[in-house]
Amino acid sequence: MQEMFLLKLGEVVLKGANRFTFETRLCKNIRRRMKHFGSFDVNLRQSTVYVTPLSEDCDVESAWEACHTLFGIAAVARAFPVEKTMDAIFDGVMTYLGDTLAAAKSFKVETKRADKSFGLNSIQISQEIGGRIAEAMPELLVDVHNPAFTVHIEIREHAAFIHGPSEPGAGGLPHGIGGRGAVLLSGGIDSPVAAYRMAKRGVELECIHFFSYPYTSERAKEKVLELARLITKYTGKMTVDIVGFTQVQEAIRDNCPEEYFTLIMRRFMMRIAQAIAKDHGCQCLITGENLGQVASQTMQAMVTTGAVIDLPLFTPLIGMDKEEIVRTARQIGTMETSILPYEDCCTVFTPKHPRTRPTLEEVEKAEAKLDVDALVADALQKVERVRVKYYED
Ligand code: ATP
Numbered sequence: 001m002q003e004m005f006l007l008k009l010g011e012v013v014l015k016g017a018n019r020f021t022f023e024t025r026l027c028k029n030i031r032r033r034m035k036h037f038g039s040f041d042v043n044l045r046q047s048t049v050y051v052t053p054l055s056e057d058c059d060v061e062s063a064w065e066a067c068h069t070l071f072g073i074a075a076v077a078r079a080f081p082v083e084k085t086m087d088a089i090f091d092g093v094m095t096y097l098g099d100t101l102a103a104a105k106s107f108k109v110e111t112k113r114a115d116k117s118f119g120l121n122s123i124q125i126s127q128e129i130g131g132r133i134a135e136a137m138p139e140l141l142v143d144v145h146n147p148a149f150t151v152h153i154e155i156r157e158h159a160a161f162i163h164g165p166s167e168p169g170a171g172g173l174p175h176g177i178g179g180r181g182a183v184l185l186s187g188g189i190d191s192p193v194a195a196y197r198m199a200k201r202g203v204e205l206e207c208i209h210f211f212s213y214p215y216t217s218e219r220a221k222e223k224v225l226e227l228a229r230l231i232t233k234y235t236g237k238m239t240v241d242i243v244g245f246t247q248v249q250e251a252i253r254d255n256c257p258e259e260y261f262t263l264i265m266r267r268f269m270m271r272i273a274q275a276i277a278k279d280h281g282c283q284c285l286i287t288g289e290n291l292g293q294v295a296s297q298t299m300q301a302m303v304t305t306g307a308v309i310d311l312p313l314f315t316p317l318i319g320m321d322k323e324e325i326v327r328t329a330r331q332i333g334t335m336e337t338s339i340l341p342y343e344d345c346c347t348v349f350t351p352k353h354p355r356t357r358p359t360l361e362e363v364e365k366a367e368a369k370l371d372v373d374a375l376v377a378d379a380l381q382k383v384e385r386v387r388v389k390y391y392e393d
């Protein structure tokens with residue numbers, strides 16, 4: 001028998017009647033992900049997904065890495081399946097974990113017995129196998145309280161599985177189970193994290209980016225596409241809609257009072273994003289807004305930008321500290337790209353003294369000279385769709 005992966009279900013196990021839908025989706029996502037690395041069998045039994053390579057040429061290491069990015073999985077372990085006899089289990093431990101044990105100072109054995117028909121109970125199995133290991137490796141100490149290494153044995157329906165400590169999975173809910181949302185993706189630190197957090201709750205994403213050529217450069221656009229690509233490590237393929245935003249911004253600059261520039265610009269982003277989102281069957285907009293971070297993210301400012309849309313606006317970072325956001329950005333691998341120094345269209349025509357406590361009435365008055373519908377319709381004509389993906393087919 002050969003090494004395989006055990007993926008333990010996360011919150012999915014809390015689902016009642018919907019559980020079947022969740023599990024089906026999860027397995028579909030895992031199969032789709034594993035396909036990039038060769039032929040794998042993906043099978044769910046008793047809250048565990050068994051992923052087994054089916055041929056020699058599977059890229060097992062990359063597949064293993066990818067197992068850590070699957071939402072809906074709480075923990076992952078590489079394991080060695082053996083026949084359900086004590087001799088086979090002991091031989092399996094020595095073959096599979098012998099070197100690791102030899103390098104450790106102390107160990108213990110922990111057994112889980114899902115198959116209650118197995119002759120010994122979990123404590124008896126741990127004692128027996130632990131005893132045999134200690135006999136075979138006399139220099140290795142048994143330490144049940146603080147062992148340097150723990151051998152895990154799981155007695156399941158069709159086989160016994162041997163593995164070392166599990167590693168944390170990506171958590172969350174299976175991708176796609178939580179509906180579809182459109183993320184307003186900038187080149188900053190926040191919006192990629194917002195995208196990740198919604199994806200983690202099972203939301204299928206597409207991205208919308210506003211681009212103001214020549215005020216923002218081609219490299220700024222490439223940076224955003226790279227950020228989107230990094231997110232697809234978790235979500236699978238995504239589309240990014242790049243919206244030409246120059247005309248809108250110039251119209252605002254030429255026709256509106258300066259202190260309202262950013263707010264009015266953000267209202268246009270919302271309107272245009274909503275039109276695209278609805279057109280593509282998205283049920284919400286998502287931004288990286290964070291209360292109090294900048295003038296346009298005070299509660300009053302957000303009321304004026306939220307007022308132009310009727311889709312729900314999800315801002316998963318709203319109550320986080322910057323430090324927490326940065327930590328997540330580092331952990332998911334978007335930070336380095338986010339801090340590349342290319343400008344965003346938000347930094348073009350920024351007012352010296354932006355309004356921080358605007359009223360809706362004021363803002364509506366400030367944009368009164370603009371033909372909003374025409375500007376929105378025009379921007380919608382200038383959308384470029386780009387597909388991004390992390391994993392090669
Ligand atoms: P970020 O780090 O995500 O850029 P930020 O703190 O810089 O956020 P803003 O620039 O005010 O804040 O933008 C707030 C949110 O508006 C962003 O998180 C993003 O969701 C959206 N946004 C800003 N600029 C753009 C853009 N050029 N294209 C698409 N969405 C944008």
Ligand code: MG
Nearest residue numbers: 186188344346
């Ligand atoms: Mg920004």
